[in-house]
Amino acid sequence: MRAATWTGVNEVSVETVPDPQILNDHDVILRVRRTTTCGSDLHLLGGYIPFMRVGDVLGHEFMGEVVEVGRGVRERKVGDRVVVNSFIACGHCWYCRQELYSLCDNGNPNPGITESLWGQSPGGCFGYSHAMGGWAGSHAEYVRVPYADVGAFVVPEEVSDERALFASDAVSTGWMGADLAGTKPGDVVAVWGAGGVGQMAARAAMLLGAERVYVIDRLPERLAQVREHVGAETIDYSRTDVLAELREVTGGRGPDVCIEAVGMEAHSSGIQGAYDQVKQQLRLQTDRPSAVREAILACRKGGSVFVLGVFALMVDKFPLGALMNKGLTVRGAQVHGQRYMPRILEHMARGELTTEHLATHVMPLEEAPRGYRMFKDKTDGCVRSVFVP
Amino acid sequence: MAVPRILDSLRGAATEAGGALLGRLQHVRLPGLGQSSTTEDPETAARRWRAVTVLCSPEQVGTGADLPAPLAALGDRVELRITPAPGDRGTELAARYRDRPSDDDLRALRSALRESKQLIEVGEVLRVDPAPHGVRRPTPQGAALEGMTRRAGGEGVL
CATH class of the missing domain: 3.40.50.720 (NAD(P)-binding Rossmann-like Domain)
Structure with missing residues (x-):
């Protein structure tokens, strides 16, 4: 598949990478429909968070369609149009039960790095460096979503892709x-x-x-x-x-x-x-x-x-x-999005929360390097570059 | 030695250095930053109980052969302390070696505790690899980071 990757300080490329696979029973694979740049990506791009490897797939704010489900998934099915929270949370640990999802004990497979920096490890995040788990990001045709019953929310019919996209992170x-x-x-x-x-x-x-x-x-x-x-x-x-x-x-x-x-x-x-x-x-x-x-x-x-x-x-x-x-x-806090997304999607469905204006520049995934340049330099009034894989 | 072999050798050294750096990171004390109390001698530090809190009852942790497989695999080399956590936070699952552990032993114990917690709470151990990625252009920083991530499941302050 094609994916936008970090290839050096302030350098983004689009290259062919392997497709993601189901690795855990609670995973789904999503065909990405919309994925957006976020201001926090710029810290990665600029080298301020020194835990990126050349070739890492970027992106943590996204929505799409479920195309494959793991055998432990109960609430989501193939064909669902879903928006996914940027933080990966198990839904079962004490922090998740307190609705402090970004503090999940189990969502970061590299806890040694963040424990050493901060004393404890928060959960993992898509496309946000090996300190936050080394998860492949969403600027790709497909993305693996762990703990999908907890982090992926079905988008109401009346909410457009462009609106639902921002429930993933900016709104939550x-x-x-x-x-x-x-x-x-x-x-x-x-x-x-x-x-x-x-x-x-x-x-x-x-x-x-x-x-x-x-x-x-x-x-x-x-x-x-x-x-x-x-x-x-x-x-x-x-x-x-x-x-x-x-x-x-x-x-x-x-x-x-x-x-x-x-x-x-x-x-x-x-x-x-x-x-x-x-x-x-x-x-x-x-x-x-x-x-x-x-x-x-x-x-x-x-x-x-x-x-x-x-x-x-x-x-x-x-x-x-x-x-x-x-x-x-x-x-x-990092985002406890799972706590707020159902309510946010209801507000979106009623037209009380509109986000389409944030997507000032919508472009094919192949143009991700240009999209990030515009977003970083804030040229042409760019608020968010949104990629369509 | 041919240039590619020298480069391979340097990358290997960087990977090892990255892993070792992560192992030492939690013990680094810079003047004016972070911990103000003293650090313990390695003997005392190695003998400390290492603990995770698991959201379950003490009975669900199990004993002997019923323990989660990663802990059971450590056998009699470790002693366990299983106690209810205060405030309905679950169960404190603590372990330490009966004899003097090596750094590798401690990494194995940290991993076993974390994986056991996941097995009890979620039913499976989360995997991240293989994750899709583009071309990994070989760089010293990348090699060092690879060393860190290889060890990251067994390092940290646990």
Whole structure:
């Protein structure tokens, strides 16, 4: 089959690779119908997560049609049109039973790497390096889906492929951030990052009853999408002092909930931006956390900060004093998507959650290298490149 | 020695180095980073109980020949401690060698505990290989990573 693979730092190729096989009883094989780039892929591409091997198949946000099922699969059958969560979770361990699916004890066959880095190992993720299990990704004609009864959800007839695709990760991640940050009716919510995940965190906050939602970014086309498709207000951080603006629009309190949807390659201006760039390039810190810092400083006393962006290891100049003295709750997670996808698909079927606008560039899989270039450089207003194998 | 053989030899060394690096990674202590307490001497560390918590009752873990196959295969060389976990978290399944284990022994024990947990909770051990991939252009980093992933099921802090 054809697949898009990582072939070096900032280098993607499309090549012929072996077809996937059923290896466990709970597997299905999916014919991929849609698969999309995600901002977190850029950390892999750029070499910031040094556990990729040349030839690894990329992609973790996808949907498709079941073409083969393992003998232990009970809920899915050949012909089902399904969307699959990006994290691989067994559904049986204590973490899965608590609906903390991305923390699954059994979904990562390489726990030695992540235990050594973080003390414990989270679950596995499709196409996201050998640290996260070495699973082949979805930018391919076919993909193997382990634990398919747990992670693959049938798409309602009235939901298009383009809409369902983003339930896989962008919407479920955004929804999780808004939910686990404790968003309540009447809250003011601020979201850093107007990519797919940030937009969907904002939309989820609105559906959970937030009174006002602000999304912060610098790219005009993304901020325009937020206003037009999400219905939230926007702040351009390249023109506006974000802390001052948020204080002003919240009566001096600060947002009740702050959601960071940027990750380890955050842009920032001035001395902070230069400082973080230099330290990251010298490997004195692995991540650039400017959006997290700002979220902590912006948040109201006793408020909640949720870290949705992907971080690898260590950061510097972390405002621990603000966190402690303001009594903040700070939480983060990879996506517990299995917990939210049934509800998300219902919202999608009712037209309350639309995502088609995120797919600004839809192209054949063969054009994946171009799609990633556009996505990385943010040219031609690219929010997401979507591949059709 | 022909150039291809030298390159093969270097790649083999990188693979070994990658595996060895992973084995040492959890013991690395950089000034100002991570653990602030002392590290134990290798003798004490090797004698520690290694434990997983399995979401089942203590009876479901089994005993003797009824133990999950990966643990049963270690036989009398290991002693087991099976106790209920607090707060309905299942059962704490701990094991350690009766004699002084080698690094290979410890890797085998970690793998056996992880695989036993999967067999009890899910009914099968998850496999990832063979996974589809493109051409693996030989690089030192790739060889080192291959060494790491070969050992990753038996390494870690467990």
